Amino acid sequence: MKVSENDPFAIFITPPENETPAEKSARERRETEEKRISDRIDEEIKAEKAAMKKQRAVVKVLLLGQSESGKSTTLKNFRMKYARAAWKVERLSWRVVIQLNLIRSIITIVEALQAEMDGEPIRPLPVPRPPLTCAGKRSNAPPPRKSIDSEFLDSDMDTWASEPIRLTDKHELLKLRLGPLRRVETDLKRRLGAGTEEIVGGGGGVLGEDPVGRTKEFGVQGWKHMLEGPLAALSGNSQHNSREKANAVDDATEVIAECKQDMGALWVDPTVKAVLKRRRIRLEDSAGFFLDDLDRIATKHYEPTDDDIVRARLRTLGIQEYKIEFEQNNSLMDNVGLTGNFGQEWKLYDVGGARTVRNAWLPYFEGVNAIIFLAPISCFDERLLEDPDVNRLEDSFLLWRAVCSSKILAKTTMILFLNKCDILRRKLKSGARVKDFLPSYGDRPNDARSFTKYLKDKFRDTLRQHSPEPRVSYFYATSVTDTKATATTLKTVRDSILREHLKDADFV
Secondary structure (H helix, E strand, C coil): CCCCCCCHHHHHHHHCCCHHHHHHHHHHHHHHHHHHHHHHHHHHHHHHHHHHCCCCCCCCEEEEECCCCHHHHHHHHHHHCCHHHHHHHHHHHHHHHHHHHHHHHHHHHHHHHHHHCCCCCCCCCCCCCCCCCCCEEECCCCCCCCCCHHEEEEEEHHHHHHCCCCCCCHHHHHHHHHHHHHHHHHHHHHCCEEEEEEEEECCCCEEECCCCCCCCCCECCCCHHHCCCHHHHHHHHCCCCCHHHHHHHHHHHHHHHCCHHHHHHHCCCCCHHHHHHHCCCCCCHHCCCHHHHHHHHCCCCCCHHHHHHHHHHCCCCCEEEEEECCCCCCHHHHHHHCCCCCCCCEEEEECCCCCHHHHHHHHHHCCCCCEEEEEEHHCCCCECCCCCCCCCHHHHHHHHHHHHHHCCCCCEEEHHHHHHHEHHHHHCCCCCCCCHHHHHHCCCCCCCHHHHHHHHHHHHHHHHHCCCCCCCEEEECCCCCCCHHHHHHHHHHHHHHHHHHHHCCCCC
């Protein structure tokens, strides 16, 4: 057989001349095996391309910030707005967390009363470190004259500190009547599953003041673990229907309802208020504060509202990953002629913000599309829980600079939430002066709007100076416990992230 001169590849497929039947059979078997291997490789390449395409379609968002900056609250807002079905299913499960928050506030008050009755002294105020500058450096300015928590007592502070407040038999009786809440607290913690009550530090108070004892806080590995595990039966989210669990939580609700009047009497008592002030305890500004909602929450048929769940405080110790399926943004997709589910699936990661767990962030930097960084700006006069020598605002600046400097995140969209503006406004109205803790602020107006603008400019300058290359960034002043305002912000954030994701995929 003569090889065709018009086909240069014919020589590779033309059987050899004088091929015997045995040689032909062996050749055909060899060609069949080679084709099988070739087809398998083609299928693997095709599957790999499909997986890569699917991976590119998923939007990955990381929530970063120090502990108690509002990361988990932001994630709740995302889920409340864009994962309503799952949110409604889990709603009743949050009742346990809110009840635990309520009881912890009451126990904090009871322990403060006991300390007062025992004549336990208030420890001397430590000398704070010099105030900080926005560059994260120490100023040569003298320490603050006194912090805002000292202001409410004015010149009487020394007298109050040296003379314990006289409590009556009425307060002793309230303590005794509220004793059953400790058992309820233990039961509720058991319902939440495996957790830890750890000492998270001796700091966390206002700069220039001595915090009341060492703060203990109950924590769980993550909401997902909690809601899909120990509390699933409450919301009908599990096939395991445990009568013991349901009865235990019902018992807790019953006791809380019975104690409602005593809890209310304790909270509004003027002498109790004086003890809390004297011992520098500000429950109103803490996460998970529900004492003003006793009439609604301490009832047998209480069901949490959306706002209740967003305000609930539960320390999470692990990494939380949530998938959200967004509805397509048709206007944005139509503009680029794209159909299908590109950008519809989002993965949001809420990582622990404590210093001891920040080294666990690195594996989640790979392939992240956007970072939502939460900086609580109300904490300009507060100390870091893990290190009482460090100002919380200073820690946020240093953390922001480190994230901006990361080469792995060089192309990542950066979104900054200057959070807790509501608490900032209350602090400034009550007399706090920013320049006492941030000398570089100088004589600028001591109001929330001016201070927020000042910080926004500082954070923006840090981004420009330390980013490995120019990048897209967005800055928002937020109070993430305000669900309506946050919903508007999140819609803007979602559209911005999706637009950048489309650009990266060469669709825009």
